[in-house]
Amino acid sequence: MLSRASKYAILSTLYLAEHASKEKKMSVKKIADAIDVPSPFLAKLFQQLVHAKIISSVKGPNGGFYITKKNGDKTVCDIIENIDGLHKLNECFLGLNECDGENPCPVHFIVEPFKKSILGKFRDKSILEFSKEVADNGRFLTLKHLDLD
Amino acid sequence: MLSRASKYAILSTLYLAEHASKEKKMSVKKIADAIDVPSPFLAKLFQQLVHAKIISSVKGPNGGFYITKKNGDKTVCDIIENIDGLHKLNECFLGLNECDGENPCPVHFIVEPFKKSILGKFRDKSILEFSKEVADNGRFLTLKHLDLD
DNA sequence: ATAATAAAAGATAATAAGGTCTTTTTATTT
Protein backbone atom coordinates (compact mmCIF):
# COMPACT_ATOMS: atom_id res chain seq x y z
CA MET A 1 0.00 0.00 0.00
CA LEU A 2 2.55 2.58 1.09
CA SER A 3 6.07 2.49 -0.31
CA ARG A 4 8.98 1.98 2.01
CA ALA A 5 9.91 5.59 1.34
CA SER A 6 6.61 6.83 2.80
CA LYS A 7 6.89 4.51 5.77
CA TYR A 8 10.40 5.73 6.55
CA ALA A 9 9.28 9.33 6.15
CA ILE A 10 6.28 8.94 8.46
CA LEU A 11 8.17 7.16 11.22
CA SER A 12 11.12 9.53 11.05
CA THR A 13 8.96 12.63 11.04
CA LEU A 14 7.02 11.42 14.07
CA TYR A 15 10.27 10.65 15.80
CA LEU A 16 11.51 14.11 14.93
CA ALA A 17 8.32 15.69 16.25
CA GLU A 18 8.78 13.92 19.55
CA HIS A 19 12.51 14.40 20.06
CA ALA A 20 13.59 17.60 18.33
CA SER A 21 12.76 21.27 18.46
CA LYS A 22 14.14 24.56 17.20
CA GLU A 23 16.47 24.53 20.21
CA LYS A 24 17.46 20.89 19.81
CA LYS A 25 17.86 20.08 16.16
CA MET A 26 18.58 16.57 14.97
CA SER A 27 20.83 15.26 12.23
CA VAL A 28 19.72 12.69 9.67
CA LYS A 29 22.31 10.32 11.01
CA LYS A 30 20.89 10.36 14.50
CA ILE A 31 17.32 9.81 13.36
CA ALA A 32 18.32 7.13 10.88
CA ASP A 33 20.12 5.28 13.66
CA ALA A 34 17.19 5.58 16.03
CA ILE A 35 14.59 4.36 13.55
CA ASP A 36 16.94 2.00 11.73
CA VAL A 37 16.50 3.29 8.20
CA PRO A 38 19.32 3.90 5.68
CA SER A 39 20.55 7.41 6.31
CA PRO A 40 21.35 8.59 2.75
CA PHE A 41 17.89 7.47 1.74
CA LEU A 42 16.31 9.29 4.64
CA ALA A 43 18.31 12.41 3.74
CA LYS A 44 16.63 12.44 0.32
CA LEU A 45 13.22 12.04 1.87
CA PHE A 46 13.79 14.82 4.38
CA GLN A 47 14.87 17.10 1.55
CA GLN A 48 11.46 16.63 -0.01
CA LEU A 49 9.70 17.23 3.28
CA VAL A 50 11.60 20.46 3.85
CA HIS A 51 10.66 21.55 0.35
CA ALA A 52 7.01 20.87 1.16
CA LYS A 53 7.39 22.82 4.43
CA ILE A 54 6.44 19.79 6.47
CA ILE A 55 9.66 19.94 8.45
CA SER A 56 12.37 22.61 8.85
CA SER A 57 16.13 22.51 8.61
CA VAL A 58 19.24 24.57 9.07
CA LYS A 59 22.67 23.79 7.71
CA GLY A 60 26.02 23.94 9.44
CA PRO A 61 27.32 23.02 12.88
CA ASN A 62 24.51 22.41 15.36
CA GLY A 63 22.20 22.43 12.39
CA GLY A 64 19.75 19.69 11.60
CA PHE A 65 16.04 19.09 11.27
CA TYR A 66 13.16 20.10 13.52
CA ILE A 67 9.48 20.94 13.49
CA THR A 68 7.91 24.20 14.57
CA LYS A 69 4.44 25.66 14.95
CA LYS A 70 4.91 26.96 11.43
CA ASN A 71 5.02 23.40 10.16
CA GLY A 72 2.11 22.79 12.46
CA ASP A 73 -0.86 22.49 10.13
CA LYS A 74 0.81 19.74 8.13
CA THR A 75 -0.38 16.17 8.58
CA VAL A 76 0.80 12.65 7.94
CA CYS A 77 -1.39 12.81 4.83
CA ASP A 78 0.84 15.61 3.55
CA ILE A 79 3.87 13.37 4.00
CA ILE A 80 2.25 10.60 1.97
CA GLU A 81 1.03 13.11 -0.60
CA ASN A 82 4.58 14.37 -1.09
CA ILE A 83 6.38 11.03 -1.21
CA ASP A 84 3.98 8.57 -2.81
CA GLY A 85 0.97 10.62 -3.79
CA LEU A 86 -2.27 10.19 -1.88
CA HIS A 87 -3.77 7.85 -4.47
CA LYS A 88 -1.50 5.14 -3.06
CA LEU A 89 -3.69 5.11 0.02
CA ASN A 90 -6.79 4.88 -2.08
CA GLU A 91 -5.93 2.19 -4.58
CA CYS A 92 -8.14 -0.85 -4.98
CA PHE A 93 -6.90 -3.73 -2.84
CA LEU A 94 -7.10 -6.07 -5.83
CA GLY A 95 -5.80 -3.55 -8.37
CA LEU A 96 -9.01 -2.71 -10.25
CA ASN A 97 -8.69 0.54 -12.12
CA GLU A 98 -12.17 1.59 -11.22
CA CYS A 99 -13.36 0.20 -7.95
CA ASP A 100 -16.17 1.90 -6.05
CA GLY A 101 -19.63 1.30 -4.68
CA GLU A 102 -21.05 1.05 -8.19
CA ASN A 103 -18.35 -1.21 -9.45
CA PRO A 104 -16.91 -3.01 -6.45
CA CYS A 105 -14.14 -5.59 -6.35
CA PRO A 106 -14.74 -8.72 -4.26
CA VAL A 107 -13.40 -7.07 -1.10
CA HIS A 108 -14.43 -3.47 -1.70
CA PHE A 109 -16.87 -3.27 1.18
CA ILE A 110 -14.34 -4.63 3.63
CA VAL A 111 -11.53 -2.38 2.46
CA GLU A 112 -13.50 0.83 2.10
CA PRO A 113 -14.22 1.46 5.80
CA PHE A 114 -10.63 0.69 6.66
CA LYS A 115 -9.33 3.19 4.13
CA LYS A 116 -11.73 5.81 5.44
CA SER A 117 -10.58 5.28 8.98
CA ILE A 118 -6.87 5.29 8.25
CA LEU A 119 -7.28 8.38 6.09
CA GLY A 120 -9.12 10.12 8.92
CA LYS A 121 -6.36 9.19 11.33
CA PHE A 122 -3.74 10.67 9.03
CA ARG A 123 -5.65 13.82 8.16
CA ASP A 124 -7.47 14.99 11.27
CA LYS A 125 -4.52 15.87 13.45
CA SER A 126 -1.43 17.90 12.77
CA ILE A 127 1.86 16.03 12.94
CA LEU A 128 2.62 17.60 16.30
CA GLU A 129 -0.75 16.55 17.72
CA PHE A 130 -0.50 13.10 16.21
CA SER A 131 3.00 12.73 17.59
CA LYS A 132 1.81 13.63 21.07
CA GLU A 133 -0.96 11.04 20.87
CA VAL A 134 1.49 8.44 19.64
CA ALA A 135 3.92 9.18 22.48
CA ASP A 136 1.19 9.30 25.15
CA ASN A 137 -0.14 5.95 24.04
CA GLY A 138 3.28 4.35 23.98
CA ARG A 139 3.29 3.48 20.30
CA PHE A 140 6.51 2.30 18.71
CA LEU A 141 8.31 3.96 15.84
CA THR A 142 11.44 1.96 15.22
CA LEU A 143 12.18 -0.65 12.63
CA LYS A 144 14.79 -2.12 14.96
CA HIS A 145 14.41 -5.70 16.00
CA LEU A 146 13.73 -5.90 19.71
CA ASP A 147 16.18 -7.49 22.09
CA LEU A 148 14.14 -10.29 23.48
CA ASP A 149 16.07 -10.89 26.69
CA MET B 1 0.29 -4.96 0.39
CA LEU B 2 -0.23 -7.59 -2.29
CA SER B 3 2.05 -7.67 -5.33
CA ARG B 4 0.57 -7.23 -8.76
CA ALA B 5 1.33 -10.88 -9.35
CA SER B 6 -0.97 -11.94 -6.51
CA LYS B 7 -3.69 -9.57 -7.61
CA TYR B 8 -3.57 -10.90 -11.17
CA ALA B 9 -3.61 -14.44 -9.88
CA ILE B 10 -6.59 -13.87 -7.60
CA LEU B 11 -8.71 -12.09 -10.20
CA SER B 12 -7.86 -14.58 -12.92
CA THR B 13 -8.53 -17.59 -10.74
CA LEU B 14 -11.90 -16.23 -9.68
CA TYR B 15 -12.71 -15.54 -13.31
CA LEU B 16 -11.68 -19.06 -14.17
CA ALA B 17 -13.82 -20.48 -11.37
CA GLU B 18 -16.84 -18.65 -12.72
CA HIS B 19 -16.39 -19.25 -16.43
CA ALA B 20 -14.55 -22.52 -16.93
CA SER B 21 -15.01 -26.17 -16.06
CA LYS B 22 -13.55 -29.53 -16.96
CA GLU B 23 -15.90 -29.51 -19.98
CA LYS B 24 -15.12 -25.94 -20.93
CA LYS B 25 -11.46 -25.23 -20.43
CA MET B 26 -10.00 -21.79 -20.94
CA SER B 27 -6.73 -20.64 -22.45
CA VAL B 28 -4.46 -18.12 -20.78
CA LYS B 29 -5.01 -15.78 -23.69
CA LYS B 30 -8.75 -15.68 -23.21
CA ILE B 31 -8.53 -15.02 -19.49
CA ALA B 32 -5.78 -12.45 -19.89
CA ASP B 33 -7.92 -10.58 -22.40
CA ALA B 34 -10.98 -10.71 -20.17
CA ILE B 35 -9.21 -9.46 -17.05
CA ASP B 36 -6.75 -7.25 -18.91
CA VAL B 37 -3.52 -8.63 -17.55
CA PRO B 38 -0.37 -9.41 -19.60
CA SER B 39 -0.81 -12.95 -20.86
CA PRO B 40 2.78 -14.26 -20.68
CA PHE B 41 2.91 -13.05 -17.11
CA LEU B 42 -0.37 -14.74 -16.30
CA ALA B 43 0.90 -17.94 -17.91
CA LYS B 44 3.77 -18.00 -15.40
CA LEU B 45 1.42 -17.42 -12.51
CA PHE B 46 -0.95 -20.16 -13.61
CA GLN B 47 1.98 -22.55 -13.88
CA GLN B 48 2.64 -21.97 -10.21
CA LEU B 49 -1.02 -22.43 -9.32
CA VAL B 50 -1.20 -25.71 -11.22
CA HIS B 51 1.90 -26.85 -9.36
CA ALA B 52 0.21 -26.02 -6.08
CA LYS B 53 -2.92 -27.90 -7.24
CA ILE B 54 -5.03 -24.78 -6.92
CA ILE B 55 -6.12 -25.00 -10.55
CA SER B 56 -5.89 -27.74 -13.19
CA SER B 57 -4.70 -27.79 -16.77
CA VAL B 58 -4.41 -29.95 -19.86
CA LYS B 59 -2.22 -29.32 -22.86
CA GLY B 60 -3.06 -29.54 -26.51
CA PRO B 61 -6.06 -28.63 -28.65
CA ASN B 62 -9.11 -27.88 -26.56
CA GLY B 63 -6.80 -27.83 -23.59
CA GLY B 64 -6.54 -25.02 -21.12
CA PHE B 65 -7.17 -24.28 -17.47
CA TYR B 66 -10.10 -25.13 -15.24
CA ILE B 67 -11.04 -25.84 -11.64
CA THR B 68 -12.62 -29.01 -10.31
CA LYS B 69 -13.93 -30.33 -7.01
CA LYS B 70 -10.44 -31.74 -6.53
CA ASN B 71 -9.06 -28.22 -6.40
CA GLY B 72 -12.01 -27.45 -4.20
CA ASP B 73 -10.52 -27.11 -0.74
CA LYS B 74 -8.08 -24.47 -1.91
CA THR B 75 -8.69 -20.86 -0.98
CA VAL B 76 -7.65 -17.39 -2.06
CA CYS B 77 -5.22 -17.56 0.86
CA ASP B 78 -3.52 -20.47 -0.86
CA ILE B 79 -3.08 -18.34 -3.97
CA ILE B 80 -1.44 -15.58 -1.96
CA GLU B 81 0.64 -18.09 -0.05
CA ASN B 82 1.98 -19.51 -3.32
CA ILE B 83 2.68 -16.24 -5.11
CA ASP B 84 3.69 -13.72 -2.45
CA GLY B 85 3.79 -15.68 0.75
CA LEU B 86 1.12 -15.12 3.38
CA HIS B 87 3.30 -12.81 5.44
CA LYS B 88 2.62 -10.11 2.83
CA LEU B 89 -0.91 -9.94 4.14
CA ASN B 90 0.30 -9.66 7.68
CA GLU B 91 3.02 -7.06 7.46
CA CYS B 92 2.91 -3.95 9.60
CA PHE B 93 1.26 -1.06 7.79
CA LEU B 94 4.18 1.19 8.70
CA GLY B 95 6.87 -1.42 8.18
CA LEU B 96 7.83 -2.21 11.78
CA ASN B 97 9.61 -5.52 12.05
CA GLU B 98 7.81 -6.41 15.23
CA CYS B 99 4.38 -4.90 15.47
CA ASP B 100 1.78 -6.44 17.74
CA GLY B 101 -0.43 -5.68 20.73
CA GLU B 102 2.61 -5.47 22.98
CA ASN B 103 4.60 -3.34 20.64
CA PRO B 104 2.12 -1.52 18.42
CA CYS B 105 2.84 0.94 15.66
CA PRO B 106 0.78 4.15 15.59
CA VAL B 107 -1.98 2.55 13.51
CA HIS B 108 -1.78 -1.02 14.75
CA PHE B 109 -5.21 -1.07 16.37
CA ILE B 110 -6.87 0.26 13.25
CA VAL B 111 -5.07 -2.11 10.90
CA GLU B 112 -5.33 -5.26 12.97
CA PRO B 113 -9.13 -5.77 12.71
CA PHE B 114 -8.97 -5.08 8.99
CA LYS B 115 -6.29 -7.69 8.47
CA LYS B 116 -8.26 -10.20 10.50
CA SER B 117 -11.37 -9.61 8.45
CA ILE B 118 -9.69 -9.78 5.07
CA LEU B 119 -7.81 -12.89 6.10
CA GLY B 120 -11.07 -14.48 7.18
CA LYS B 121 -12.65 -13.60 3.87
CA PHE B 122 -9.80 -15.23 1.98
CA ARG B 123 -9.57 -18.31 4.16
CA ASP B 124 -13.07 -19.34 5.14
CA LYS B 125 -14.45 -20.27 1.75
CA SER B 126 -13.07 -22.42 -1.02
CA ILE B 127 -12.31 -20.67 -4.27
CA LEU B 128 -15.43 -22.17 -5.83
CA GLU B 129 -17.63 -20.95 -2.97
CA PHE B 130 -15.99 -17.56 -2.92
CA SER B 131 -16.40 -17.28 -6.67
CA LYS B 132 -20.09 -18.05 -6.39
CA GLU B 133 -20.53 -15.37 -3.75
CA VAL B 134 -18.61 -12.90 -5.87
CA ALA B 135 -20.75 -13.64 -8.93
CA ASP B 136 -24.04 -13.60 -6.97
CA ASN B 137 -23.19 -10.23 -5.50
CA GLY B 138 -22.19 -8.76 -8.84
CA ARG B 139 -18.60 -8.00 -7.92
CA PHE B 140 -16.20 -6.98 -10.65
CA LEU B 141 -13.02 -8.78 -11.60
CA THR B 142 -11.53 -6.90 -14.51
CA LEU B 143 -8.73 -4.38 -14.64
CA LYS B 144 -10.28 -2.95 -17.79
CA HIS B 145 -11.26 0.67 -17.76
CA LEU B 146 -15.02 0.98 -18.04
CA ASP B 147 -16.65 2.55 -21.05
CA LEU B 148 -18.46 5.42 -19.49
CA ASP B 149 -21.06 6.00 -22.15
C1' DA C 1 1.01 -40.74 -38.38
C1' DT C 2 0.73 -35.81 -38.88
C1' DA C 3 -0.48 -31.29 -37.96
C1' DA C 4 -2.13 -28.20 -34.88
C1' DT C 5 -2.91 -26.44 -30.39
C1' DA C 6 -2.00 -25.13 -25.89
C1' DA C 7 0.59 -25.48 -21.57
C1' DA C 8 5.44 -26.03 -19.34
C1' DA C 9 9.83 -24.48 -18.78
C1' DG C 10 13.48 -21.56 -18.84
C1' DA C 11 16.08 -17.64 -20.47
C1' DT C 12 16.05 -12.90 -21.11
C1' DA C 13 14.64 -7.94 -21.07
C1' DA C 14 12.57 -3.65 -19.18
C1' DT C 15 11.16 -0.88 -15.44
C1' DA C 16 10.77 0.81 -10.98
C1' DA C 17 12.07 0.94 -6.29
C1' DG C 18 15.44 1.16 -3.05
C1' DG C 19 19.81 2.58 -1.67
C1' DT C 20 24.63 4.88 -2.00
C1' DC C 21 28.21 8.23 -3.09
C1' DT C 22 30.25 12.67 -4.28
C1' DT C 23 30.22 17.47 -4.61
C1' DT C 24 28.36 21.86 -3.37
C1' DT C 25 26.36 25.17 -0.37
C1' DT C 26 25.36 27.31 3.97
C1' DA C 27 25.86 28.32 8.66
C1' DT C 28 28.40 28.10 12.97
C1' DT C 29 32.11 27.87 16.01
C1' DT C 30 36.86 28.89 17.17
Added chain:
DNA sequence: AAATAAAAAGACCTTATTATCTTTTATTAT
Protein backbone atom coordinates in the same frame (compact mmCIF):
# COMPACT_ATOMS: atom_id res chain seq x y z
C1' DA D 1 39.13 34.45 8.52
C1' DA D 2 39.48 29.44 8.73
C1' DA D 3 37.84 25.14 9.90
C1' DT D 4 34.06 22.39 10.49
C1' DA D 5 29.50 20.50 10.56
C1' DA D 6 25.48 19.51 8.44
C1' DA D 7 21.99 19.87 4.75
C1' DA D 8 21.14 20.23 -0.51
C1' DA D 9 21.65 18.51 -4.87
C1' DG D 10 22.49 15.38 -8.25
C1' DA D 11 24.61 11.38 -10.26
C1' DC D 12 24.94 6.70 -9.85
C1' DC D 13 24.47 1.82 -8.54
C1' DT D 14 21.74 -2.50 -7.09
C1' DT D 15 17.98 -5.38 -6.61
C1' DA D 16 13.35 -6.89 -7.14
C1' DT D 17 9.38 -6.86 -9.75
C1' DT D 18 7.10 -7.04 -13.86
C1' DA D 19 6.90 -8.52 -18.40
C1' DT D 20 8.34 -10.97 -22.70
C1' DC D 21 10.30 -14.38 -25.81
C1' DT D 22 11.77 -18.94 -27.29
C1' DT D 23 11.90 -23.73 -27.05
C1' DT D 24 10.00 -28.03 -25.50
C1' DT D 25 6.41 -31.25 -24.30
C1' DA D 26 1.88 -33.18 -24.20
C1' DT D 27 -2.69 -33.82 -26.20
C1' DT D 28 -6.14 -33.96 -29.54
C1' DA D 29 -8.26 -33.85 -33.99
C1' DT D 30 -7.72 -34.95 -38.77
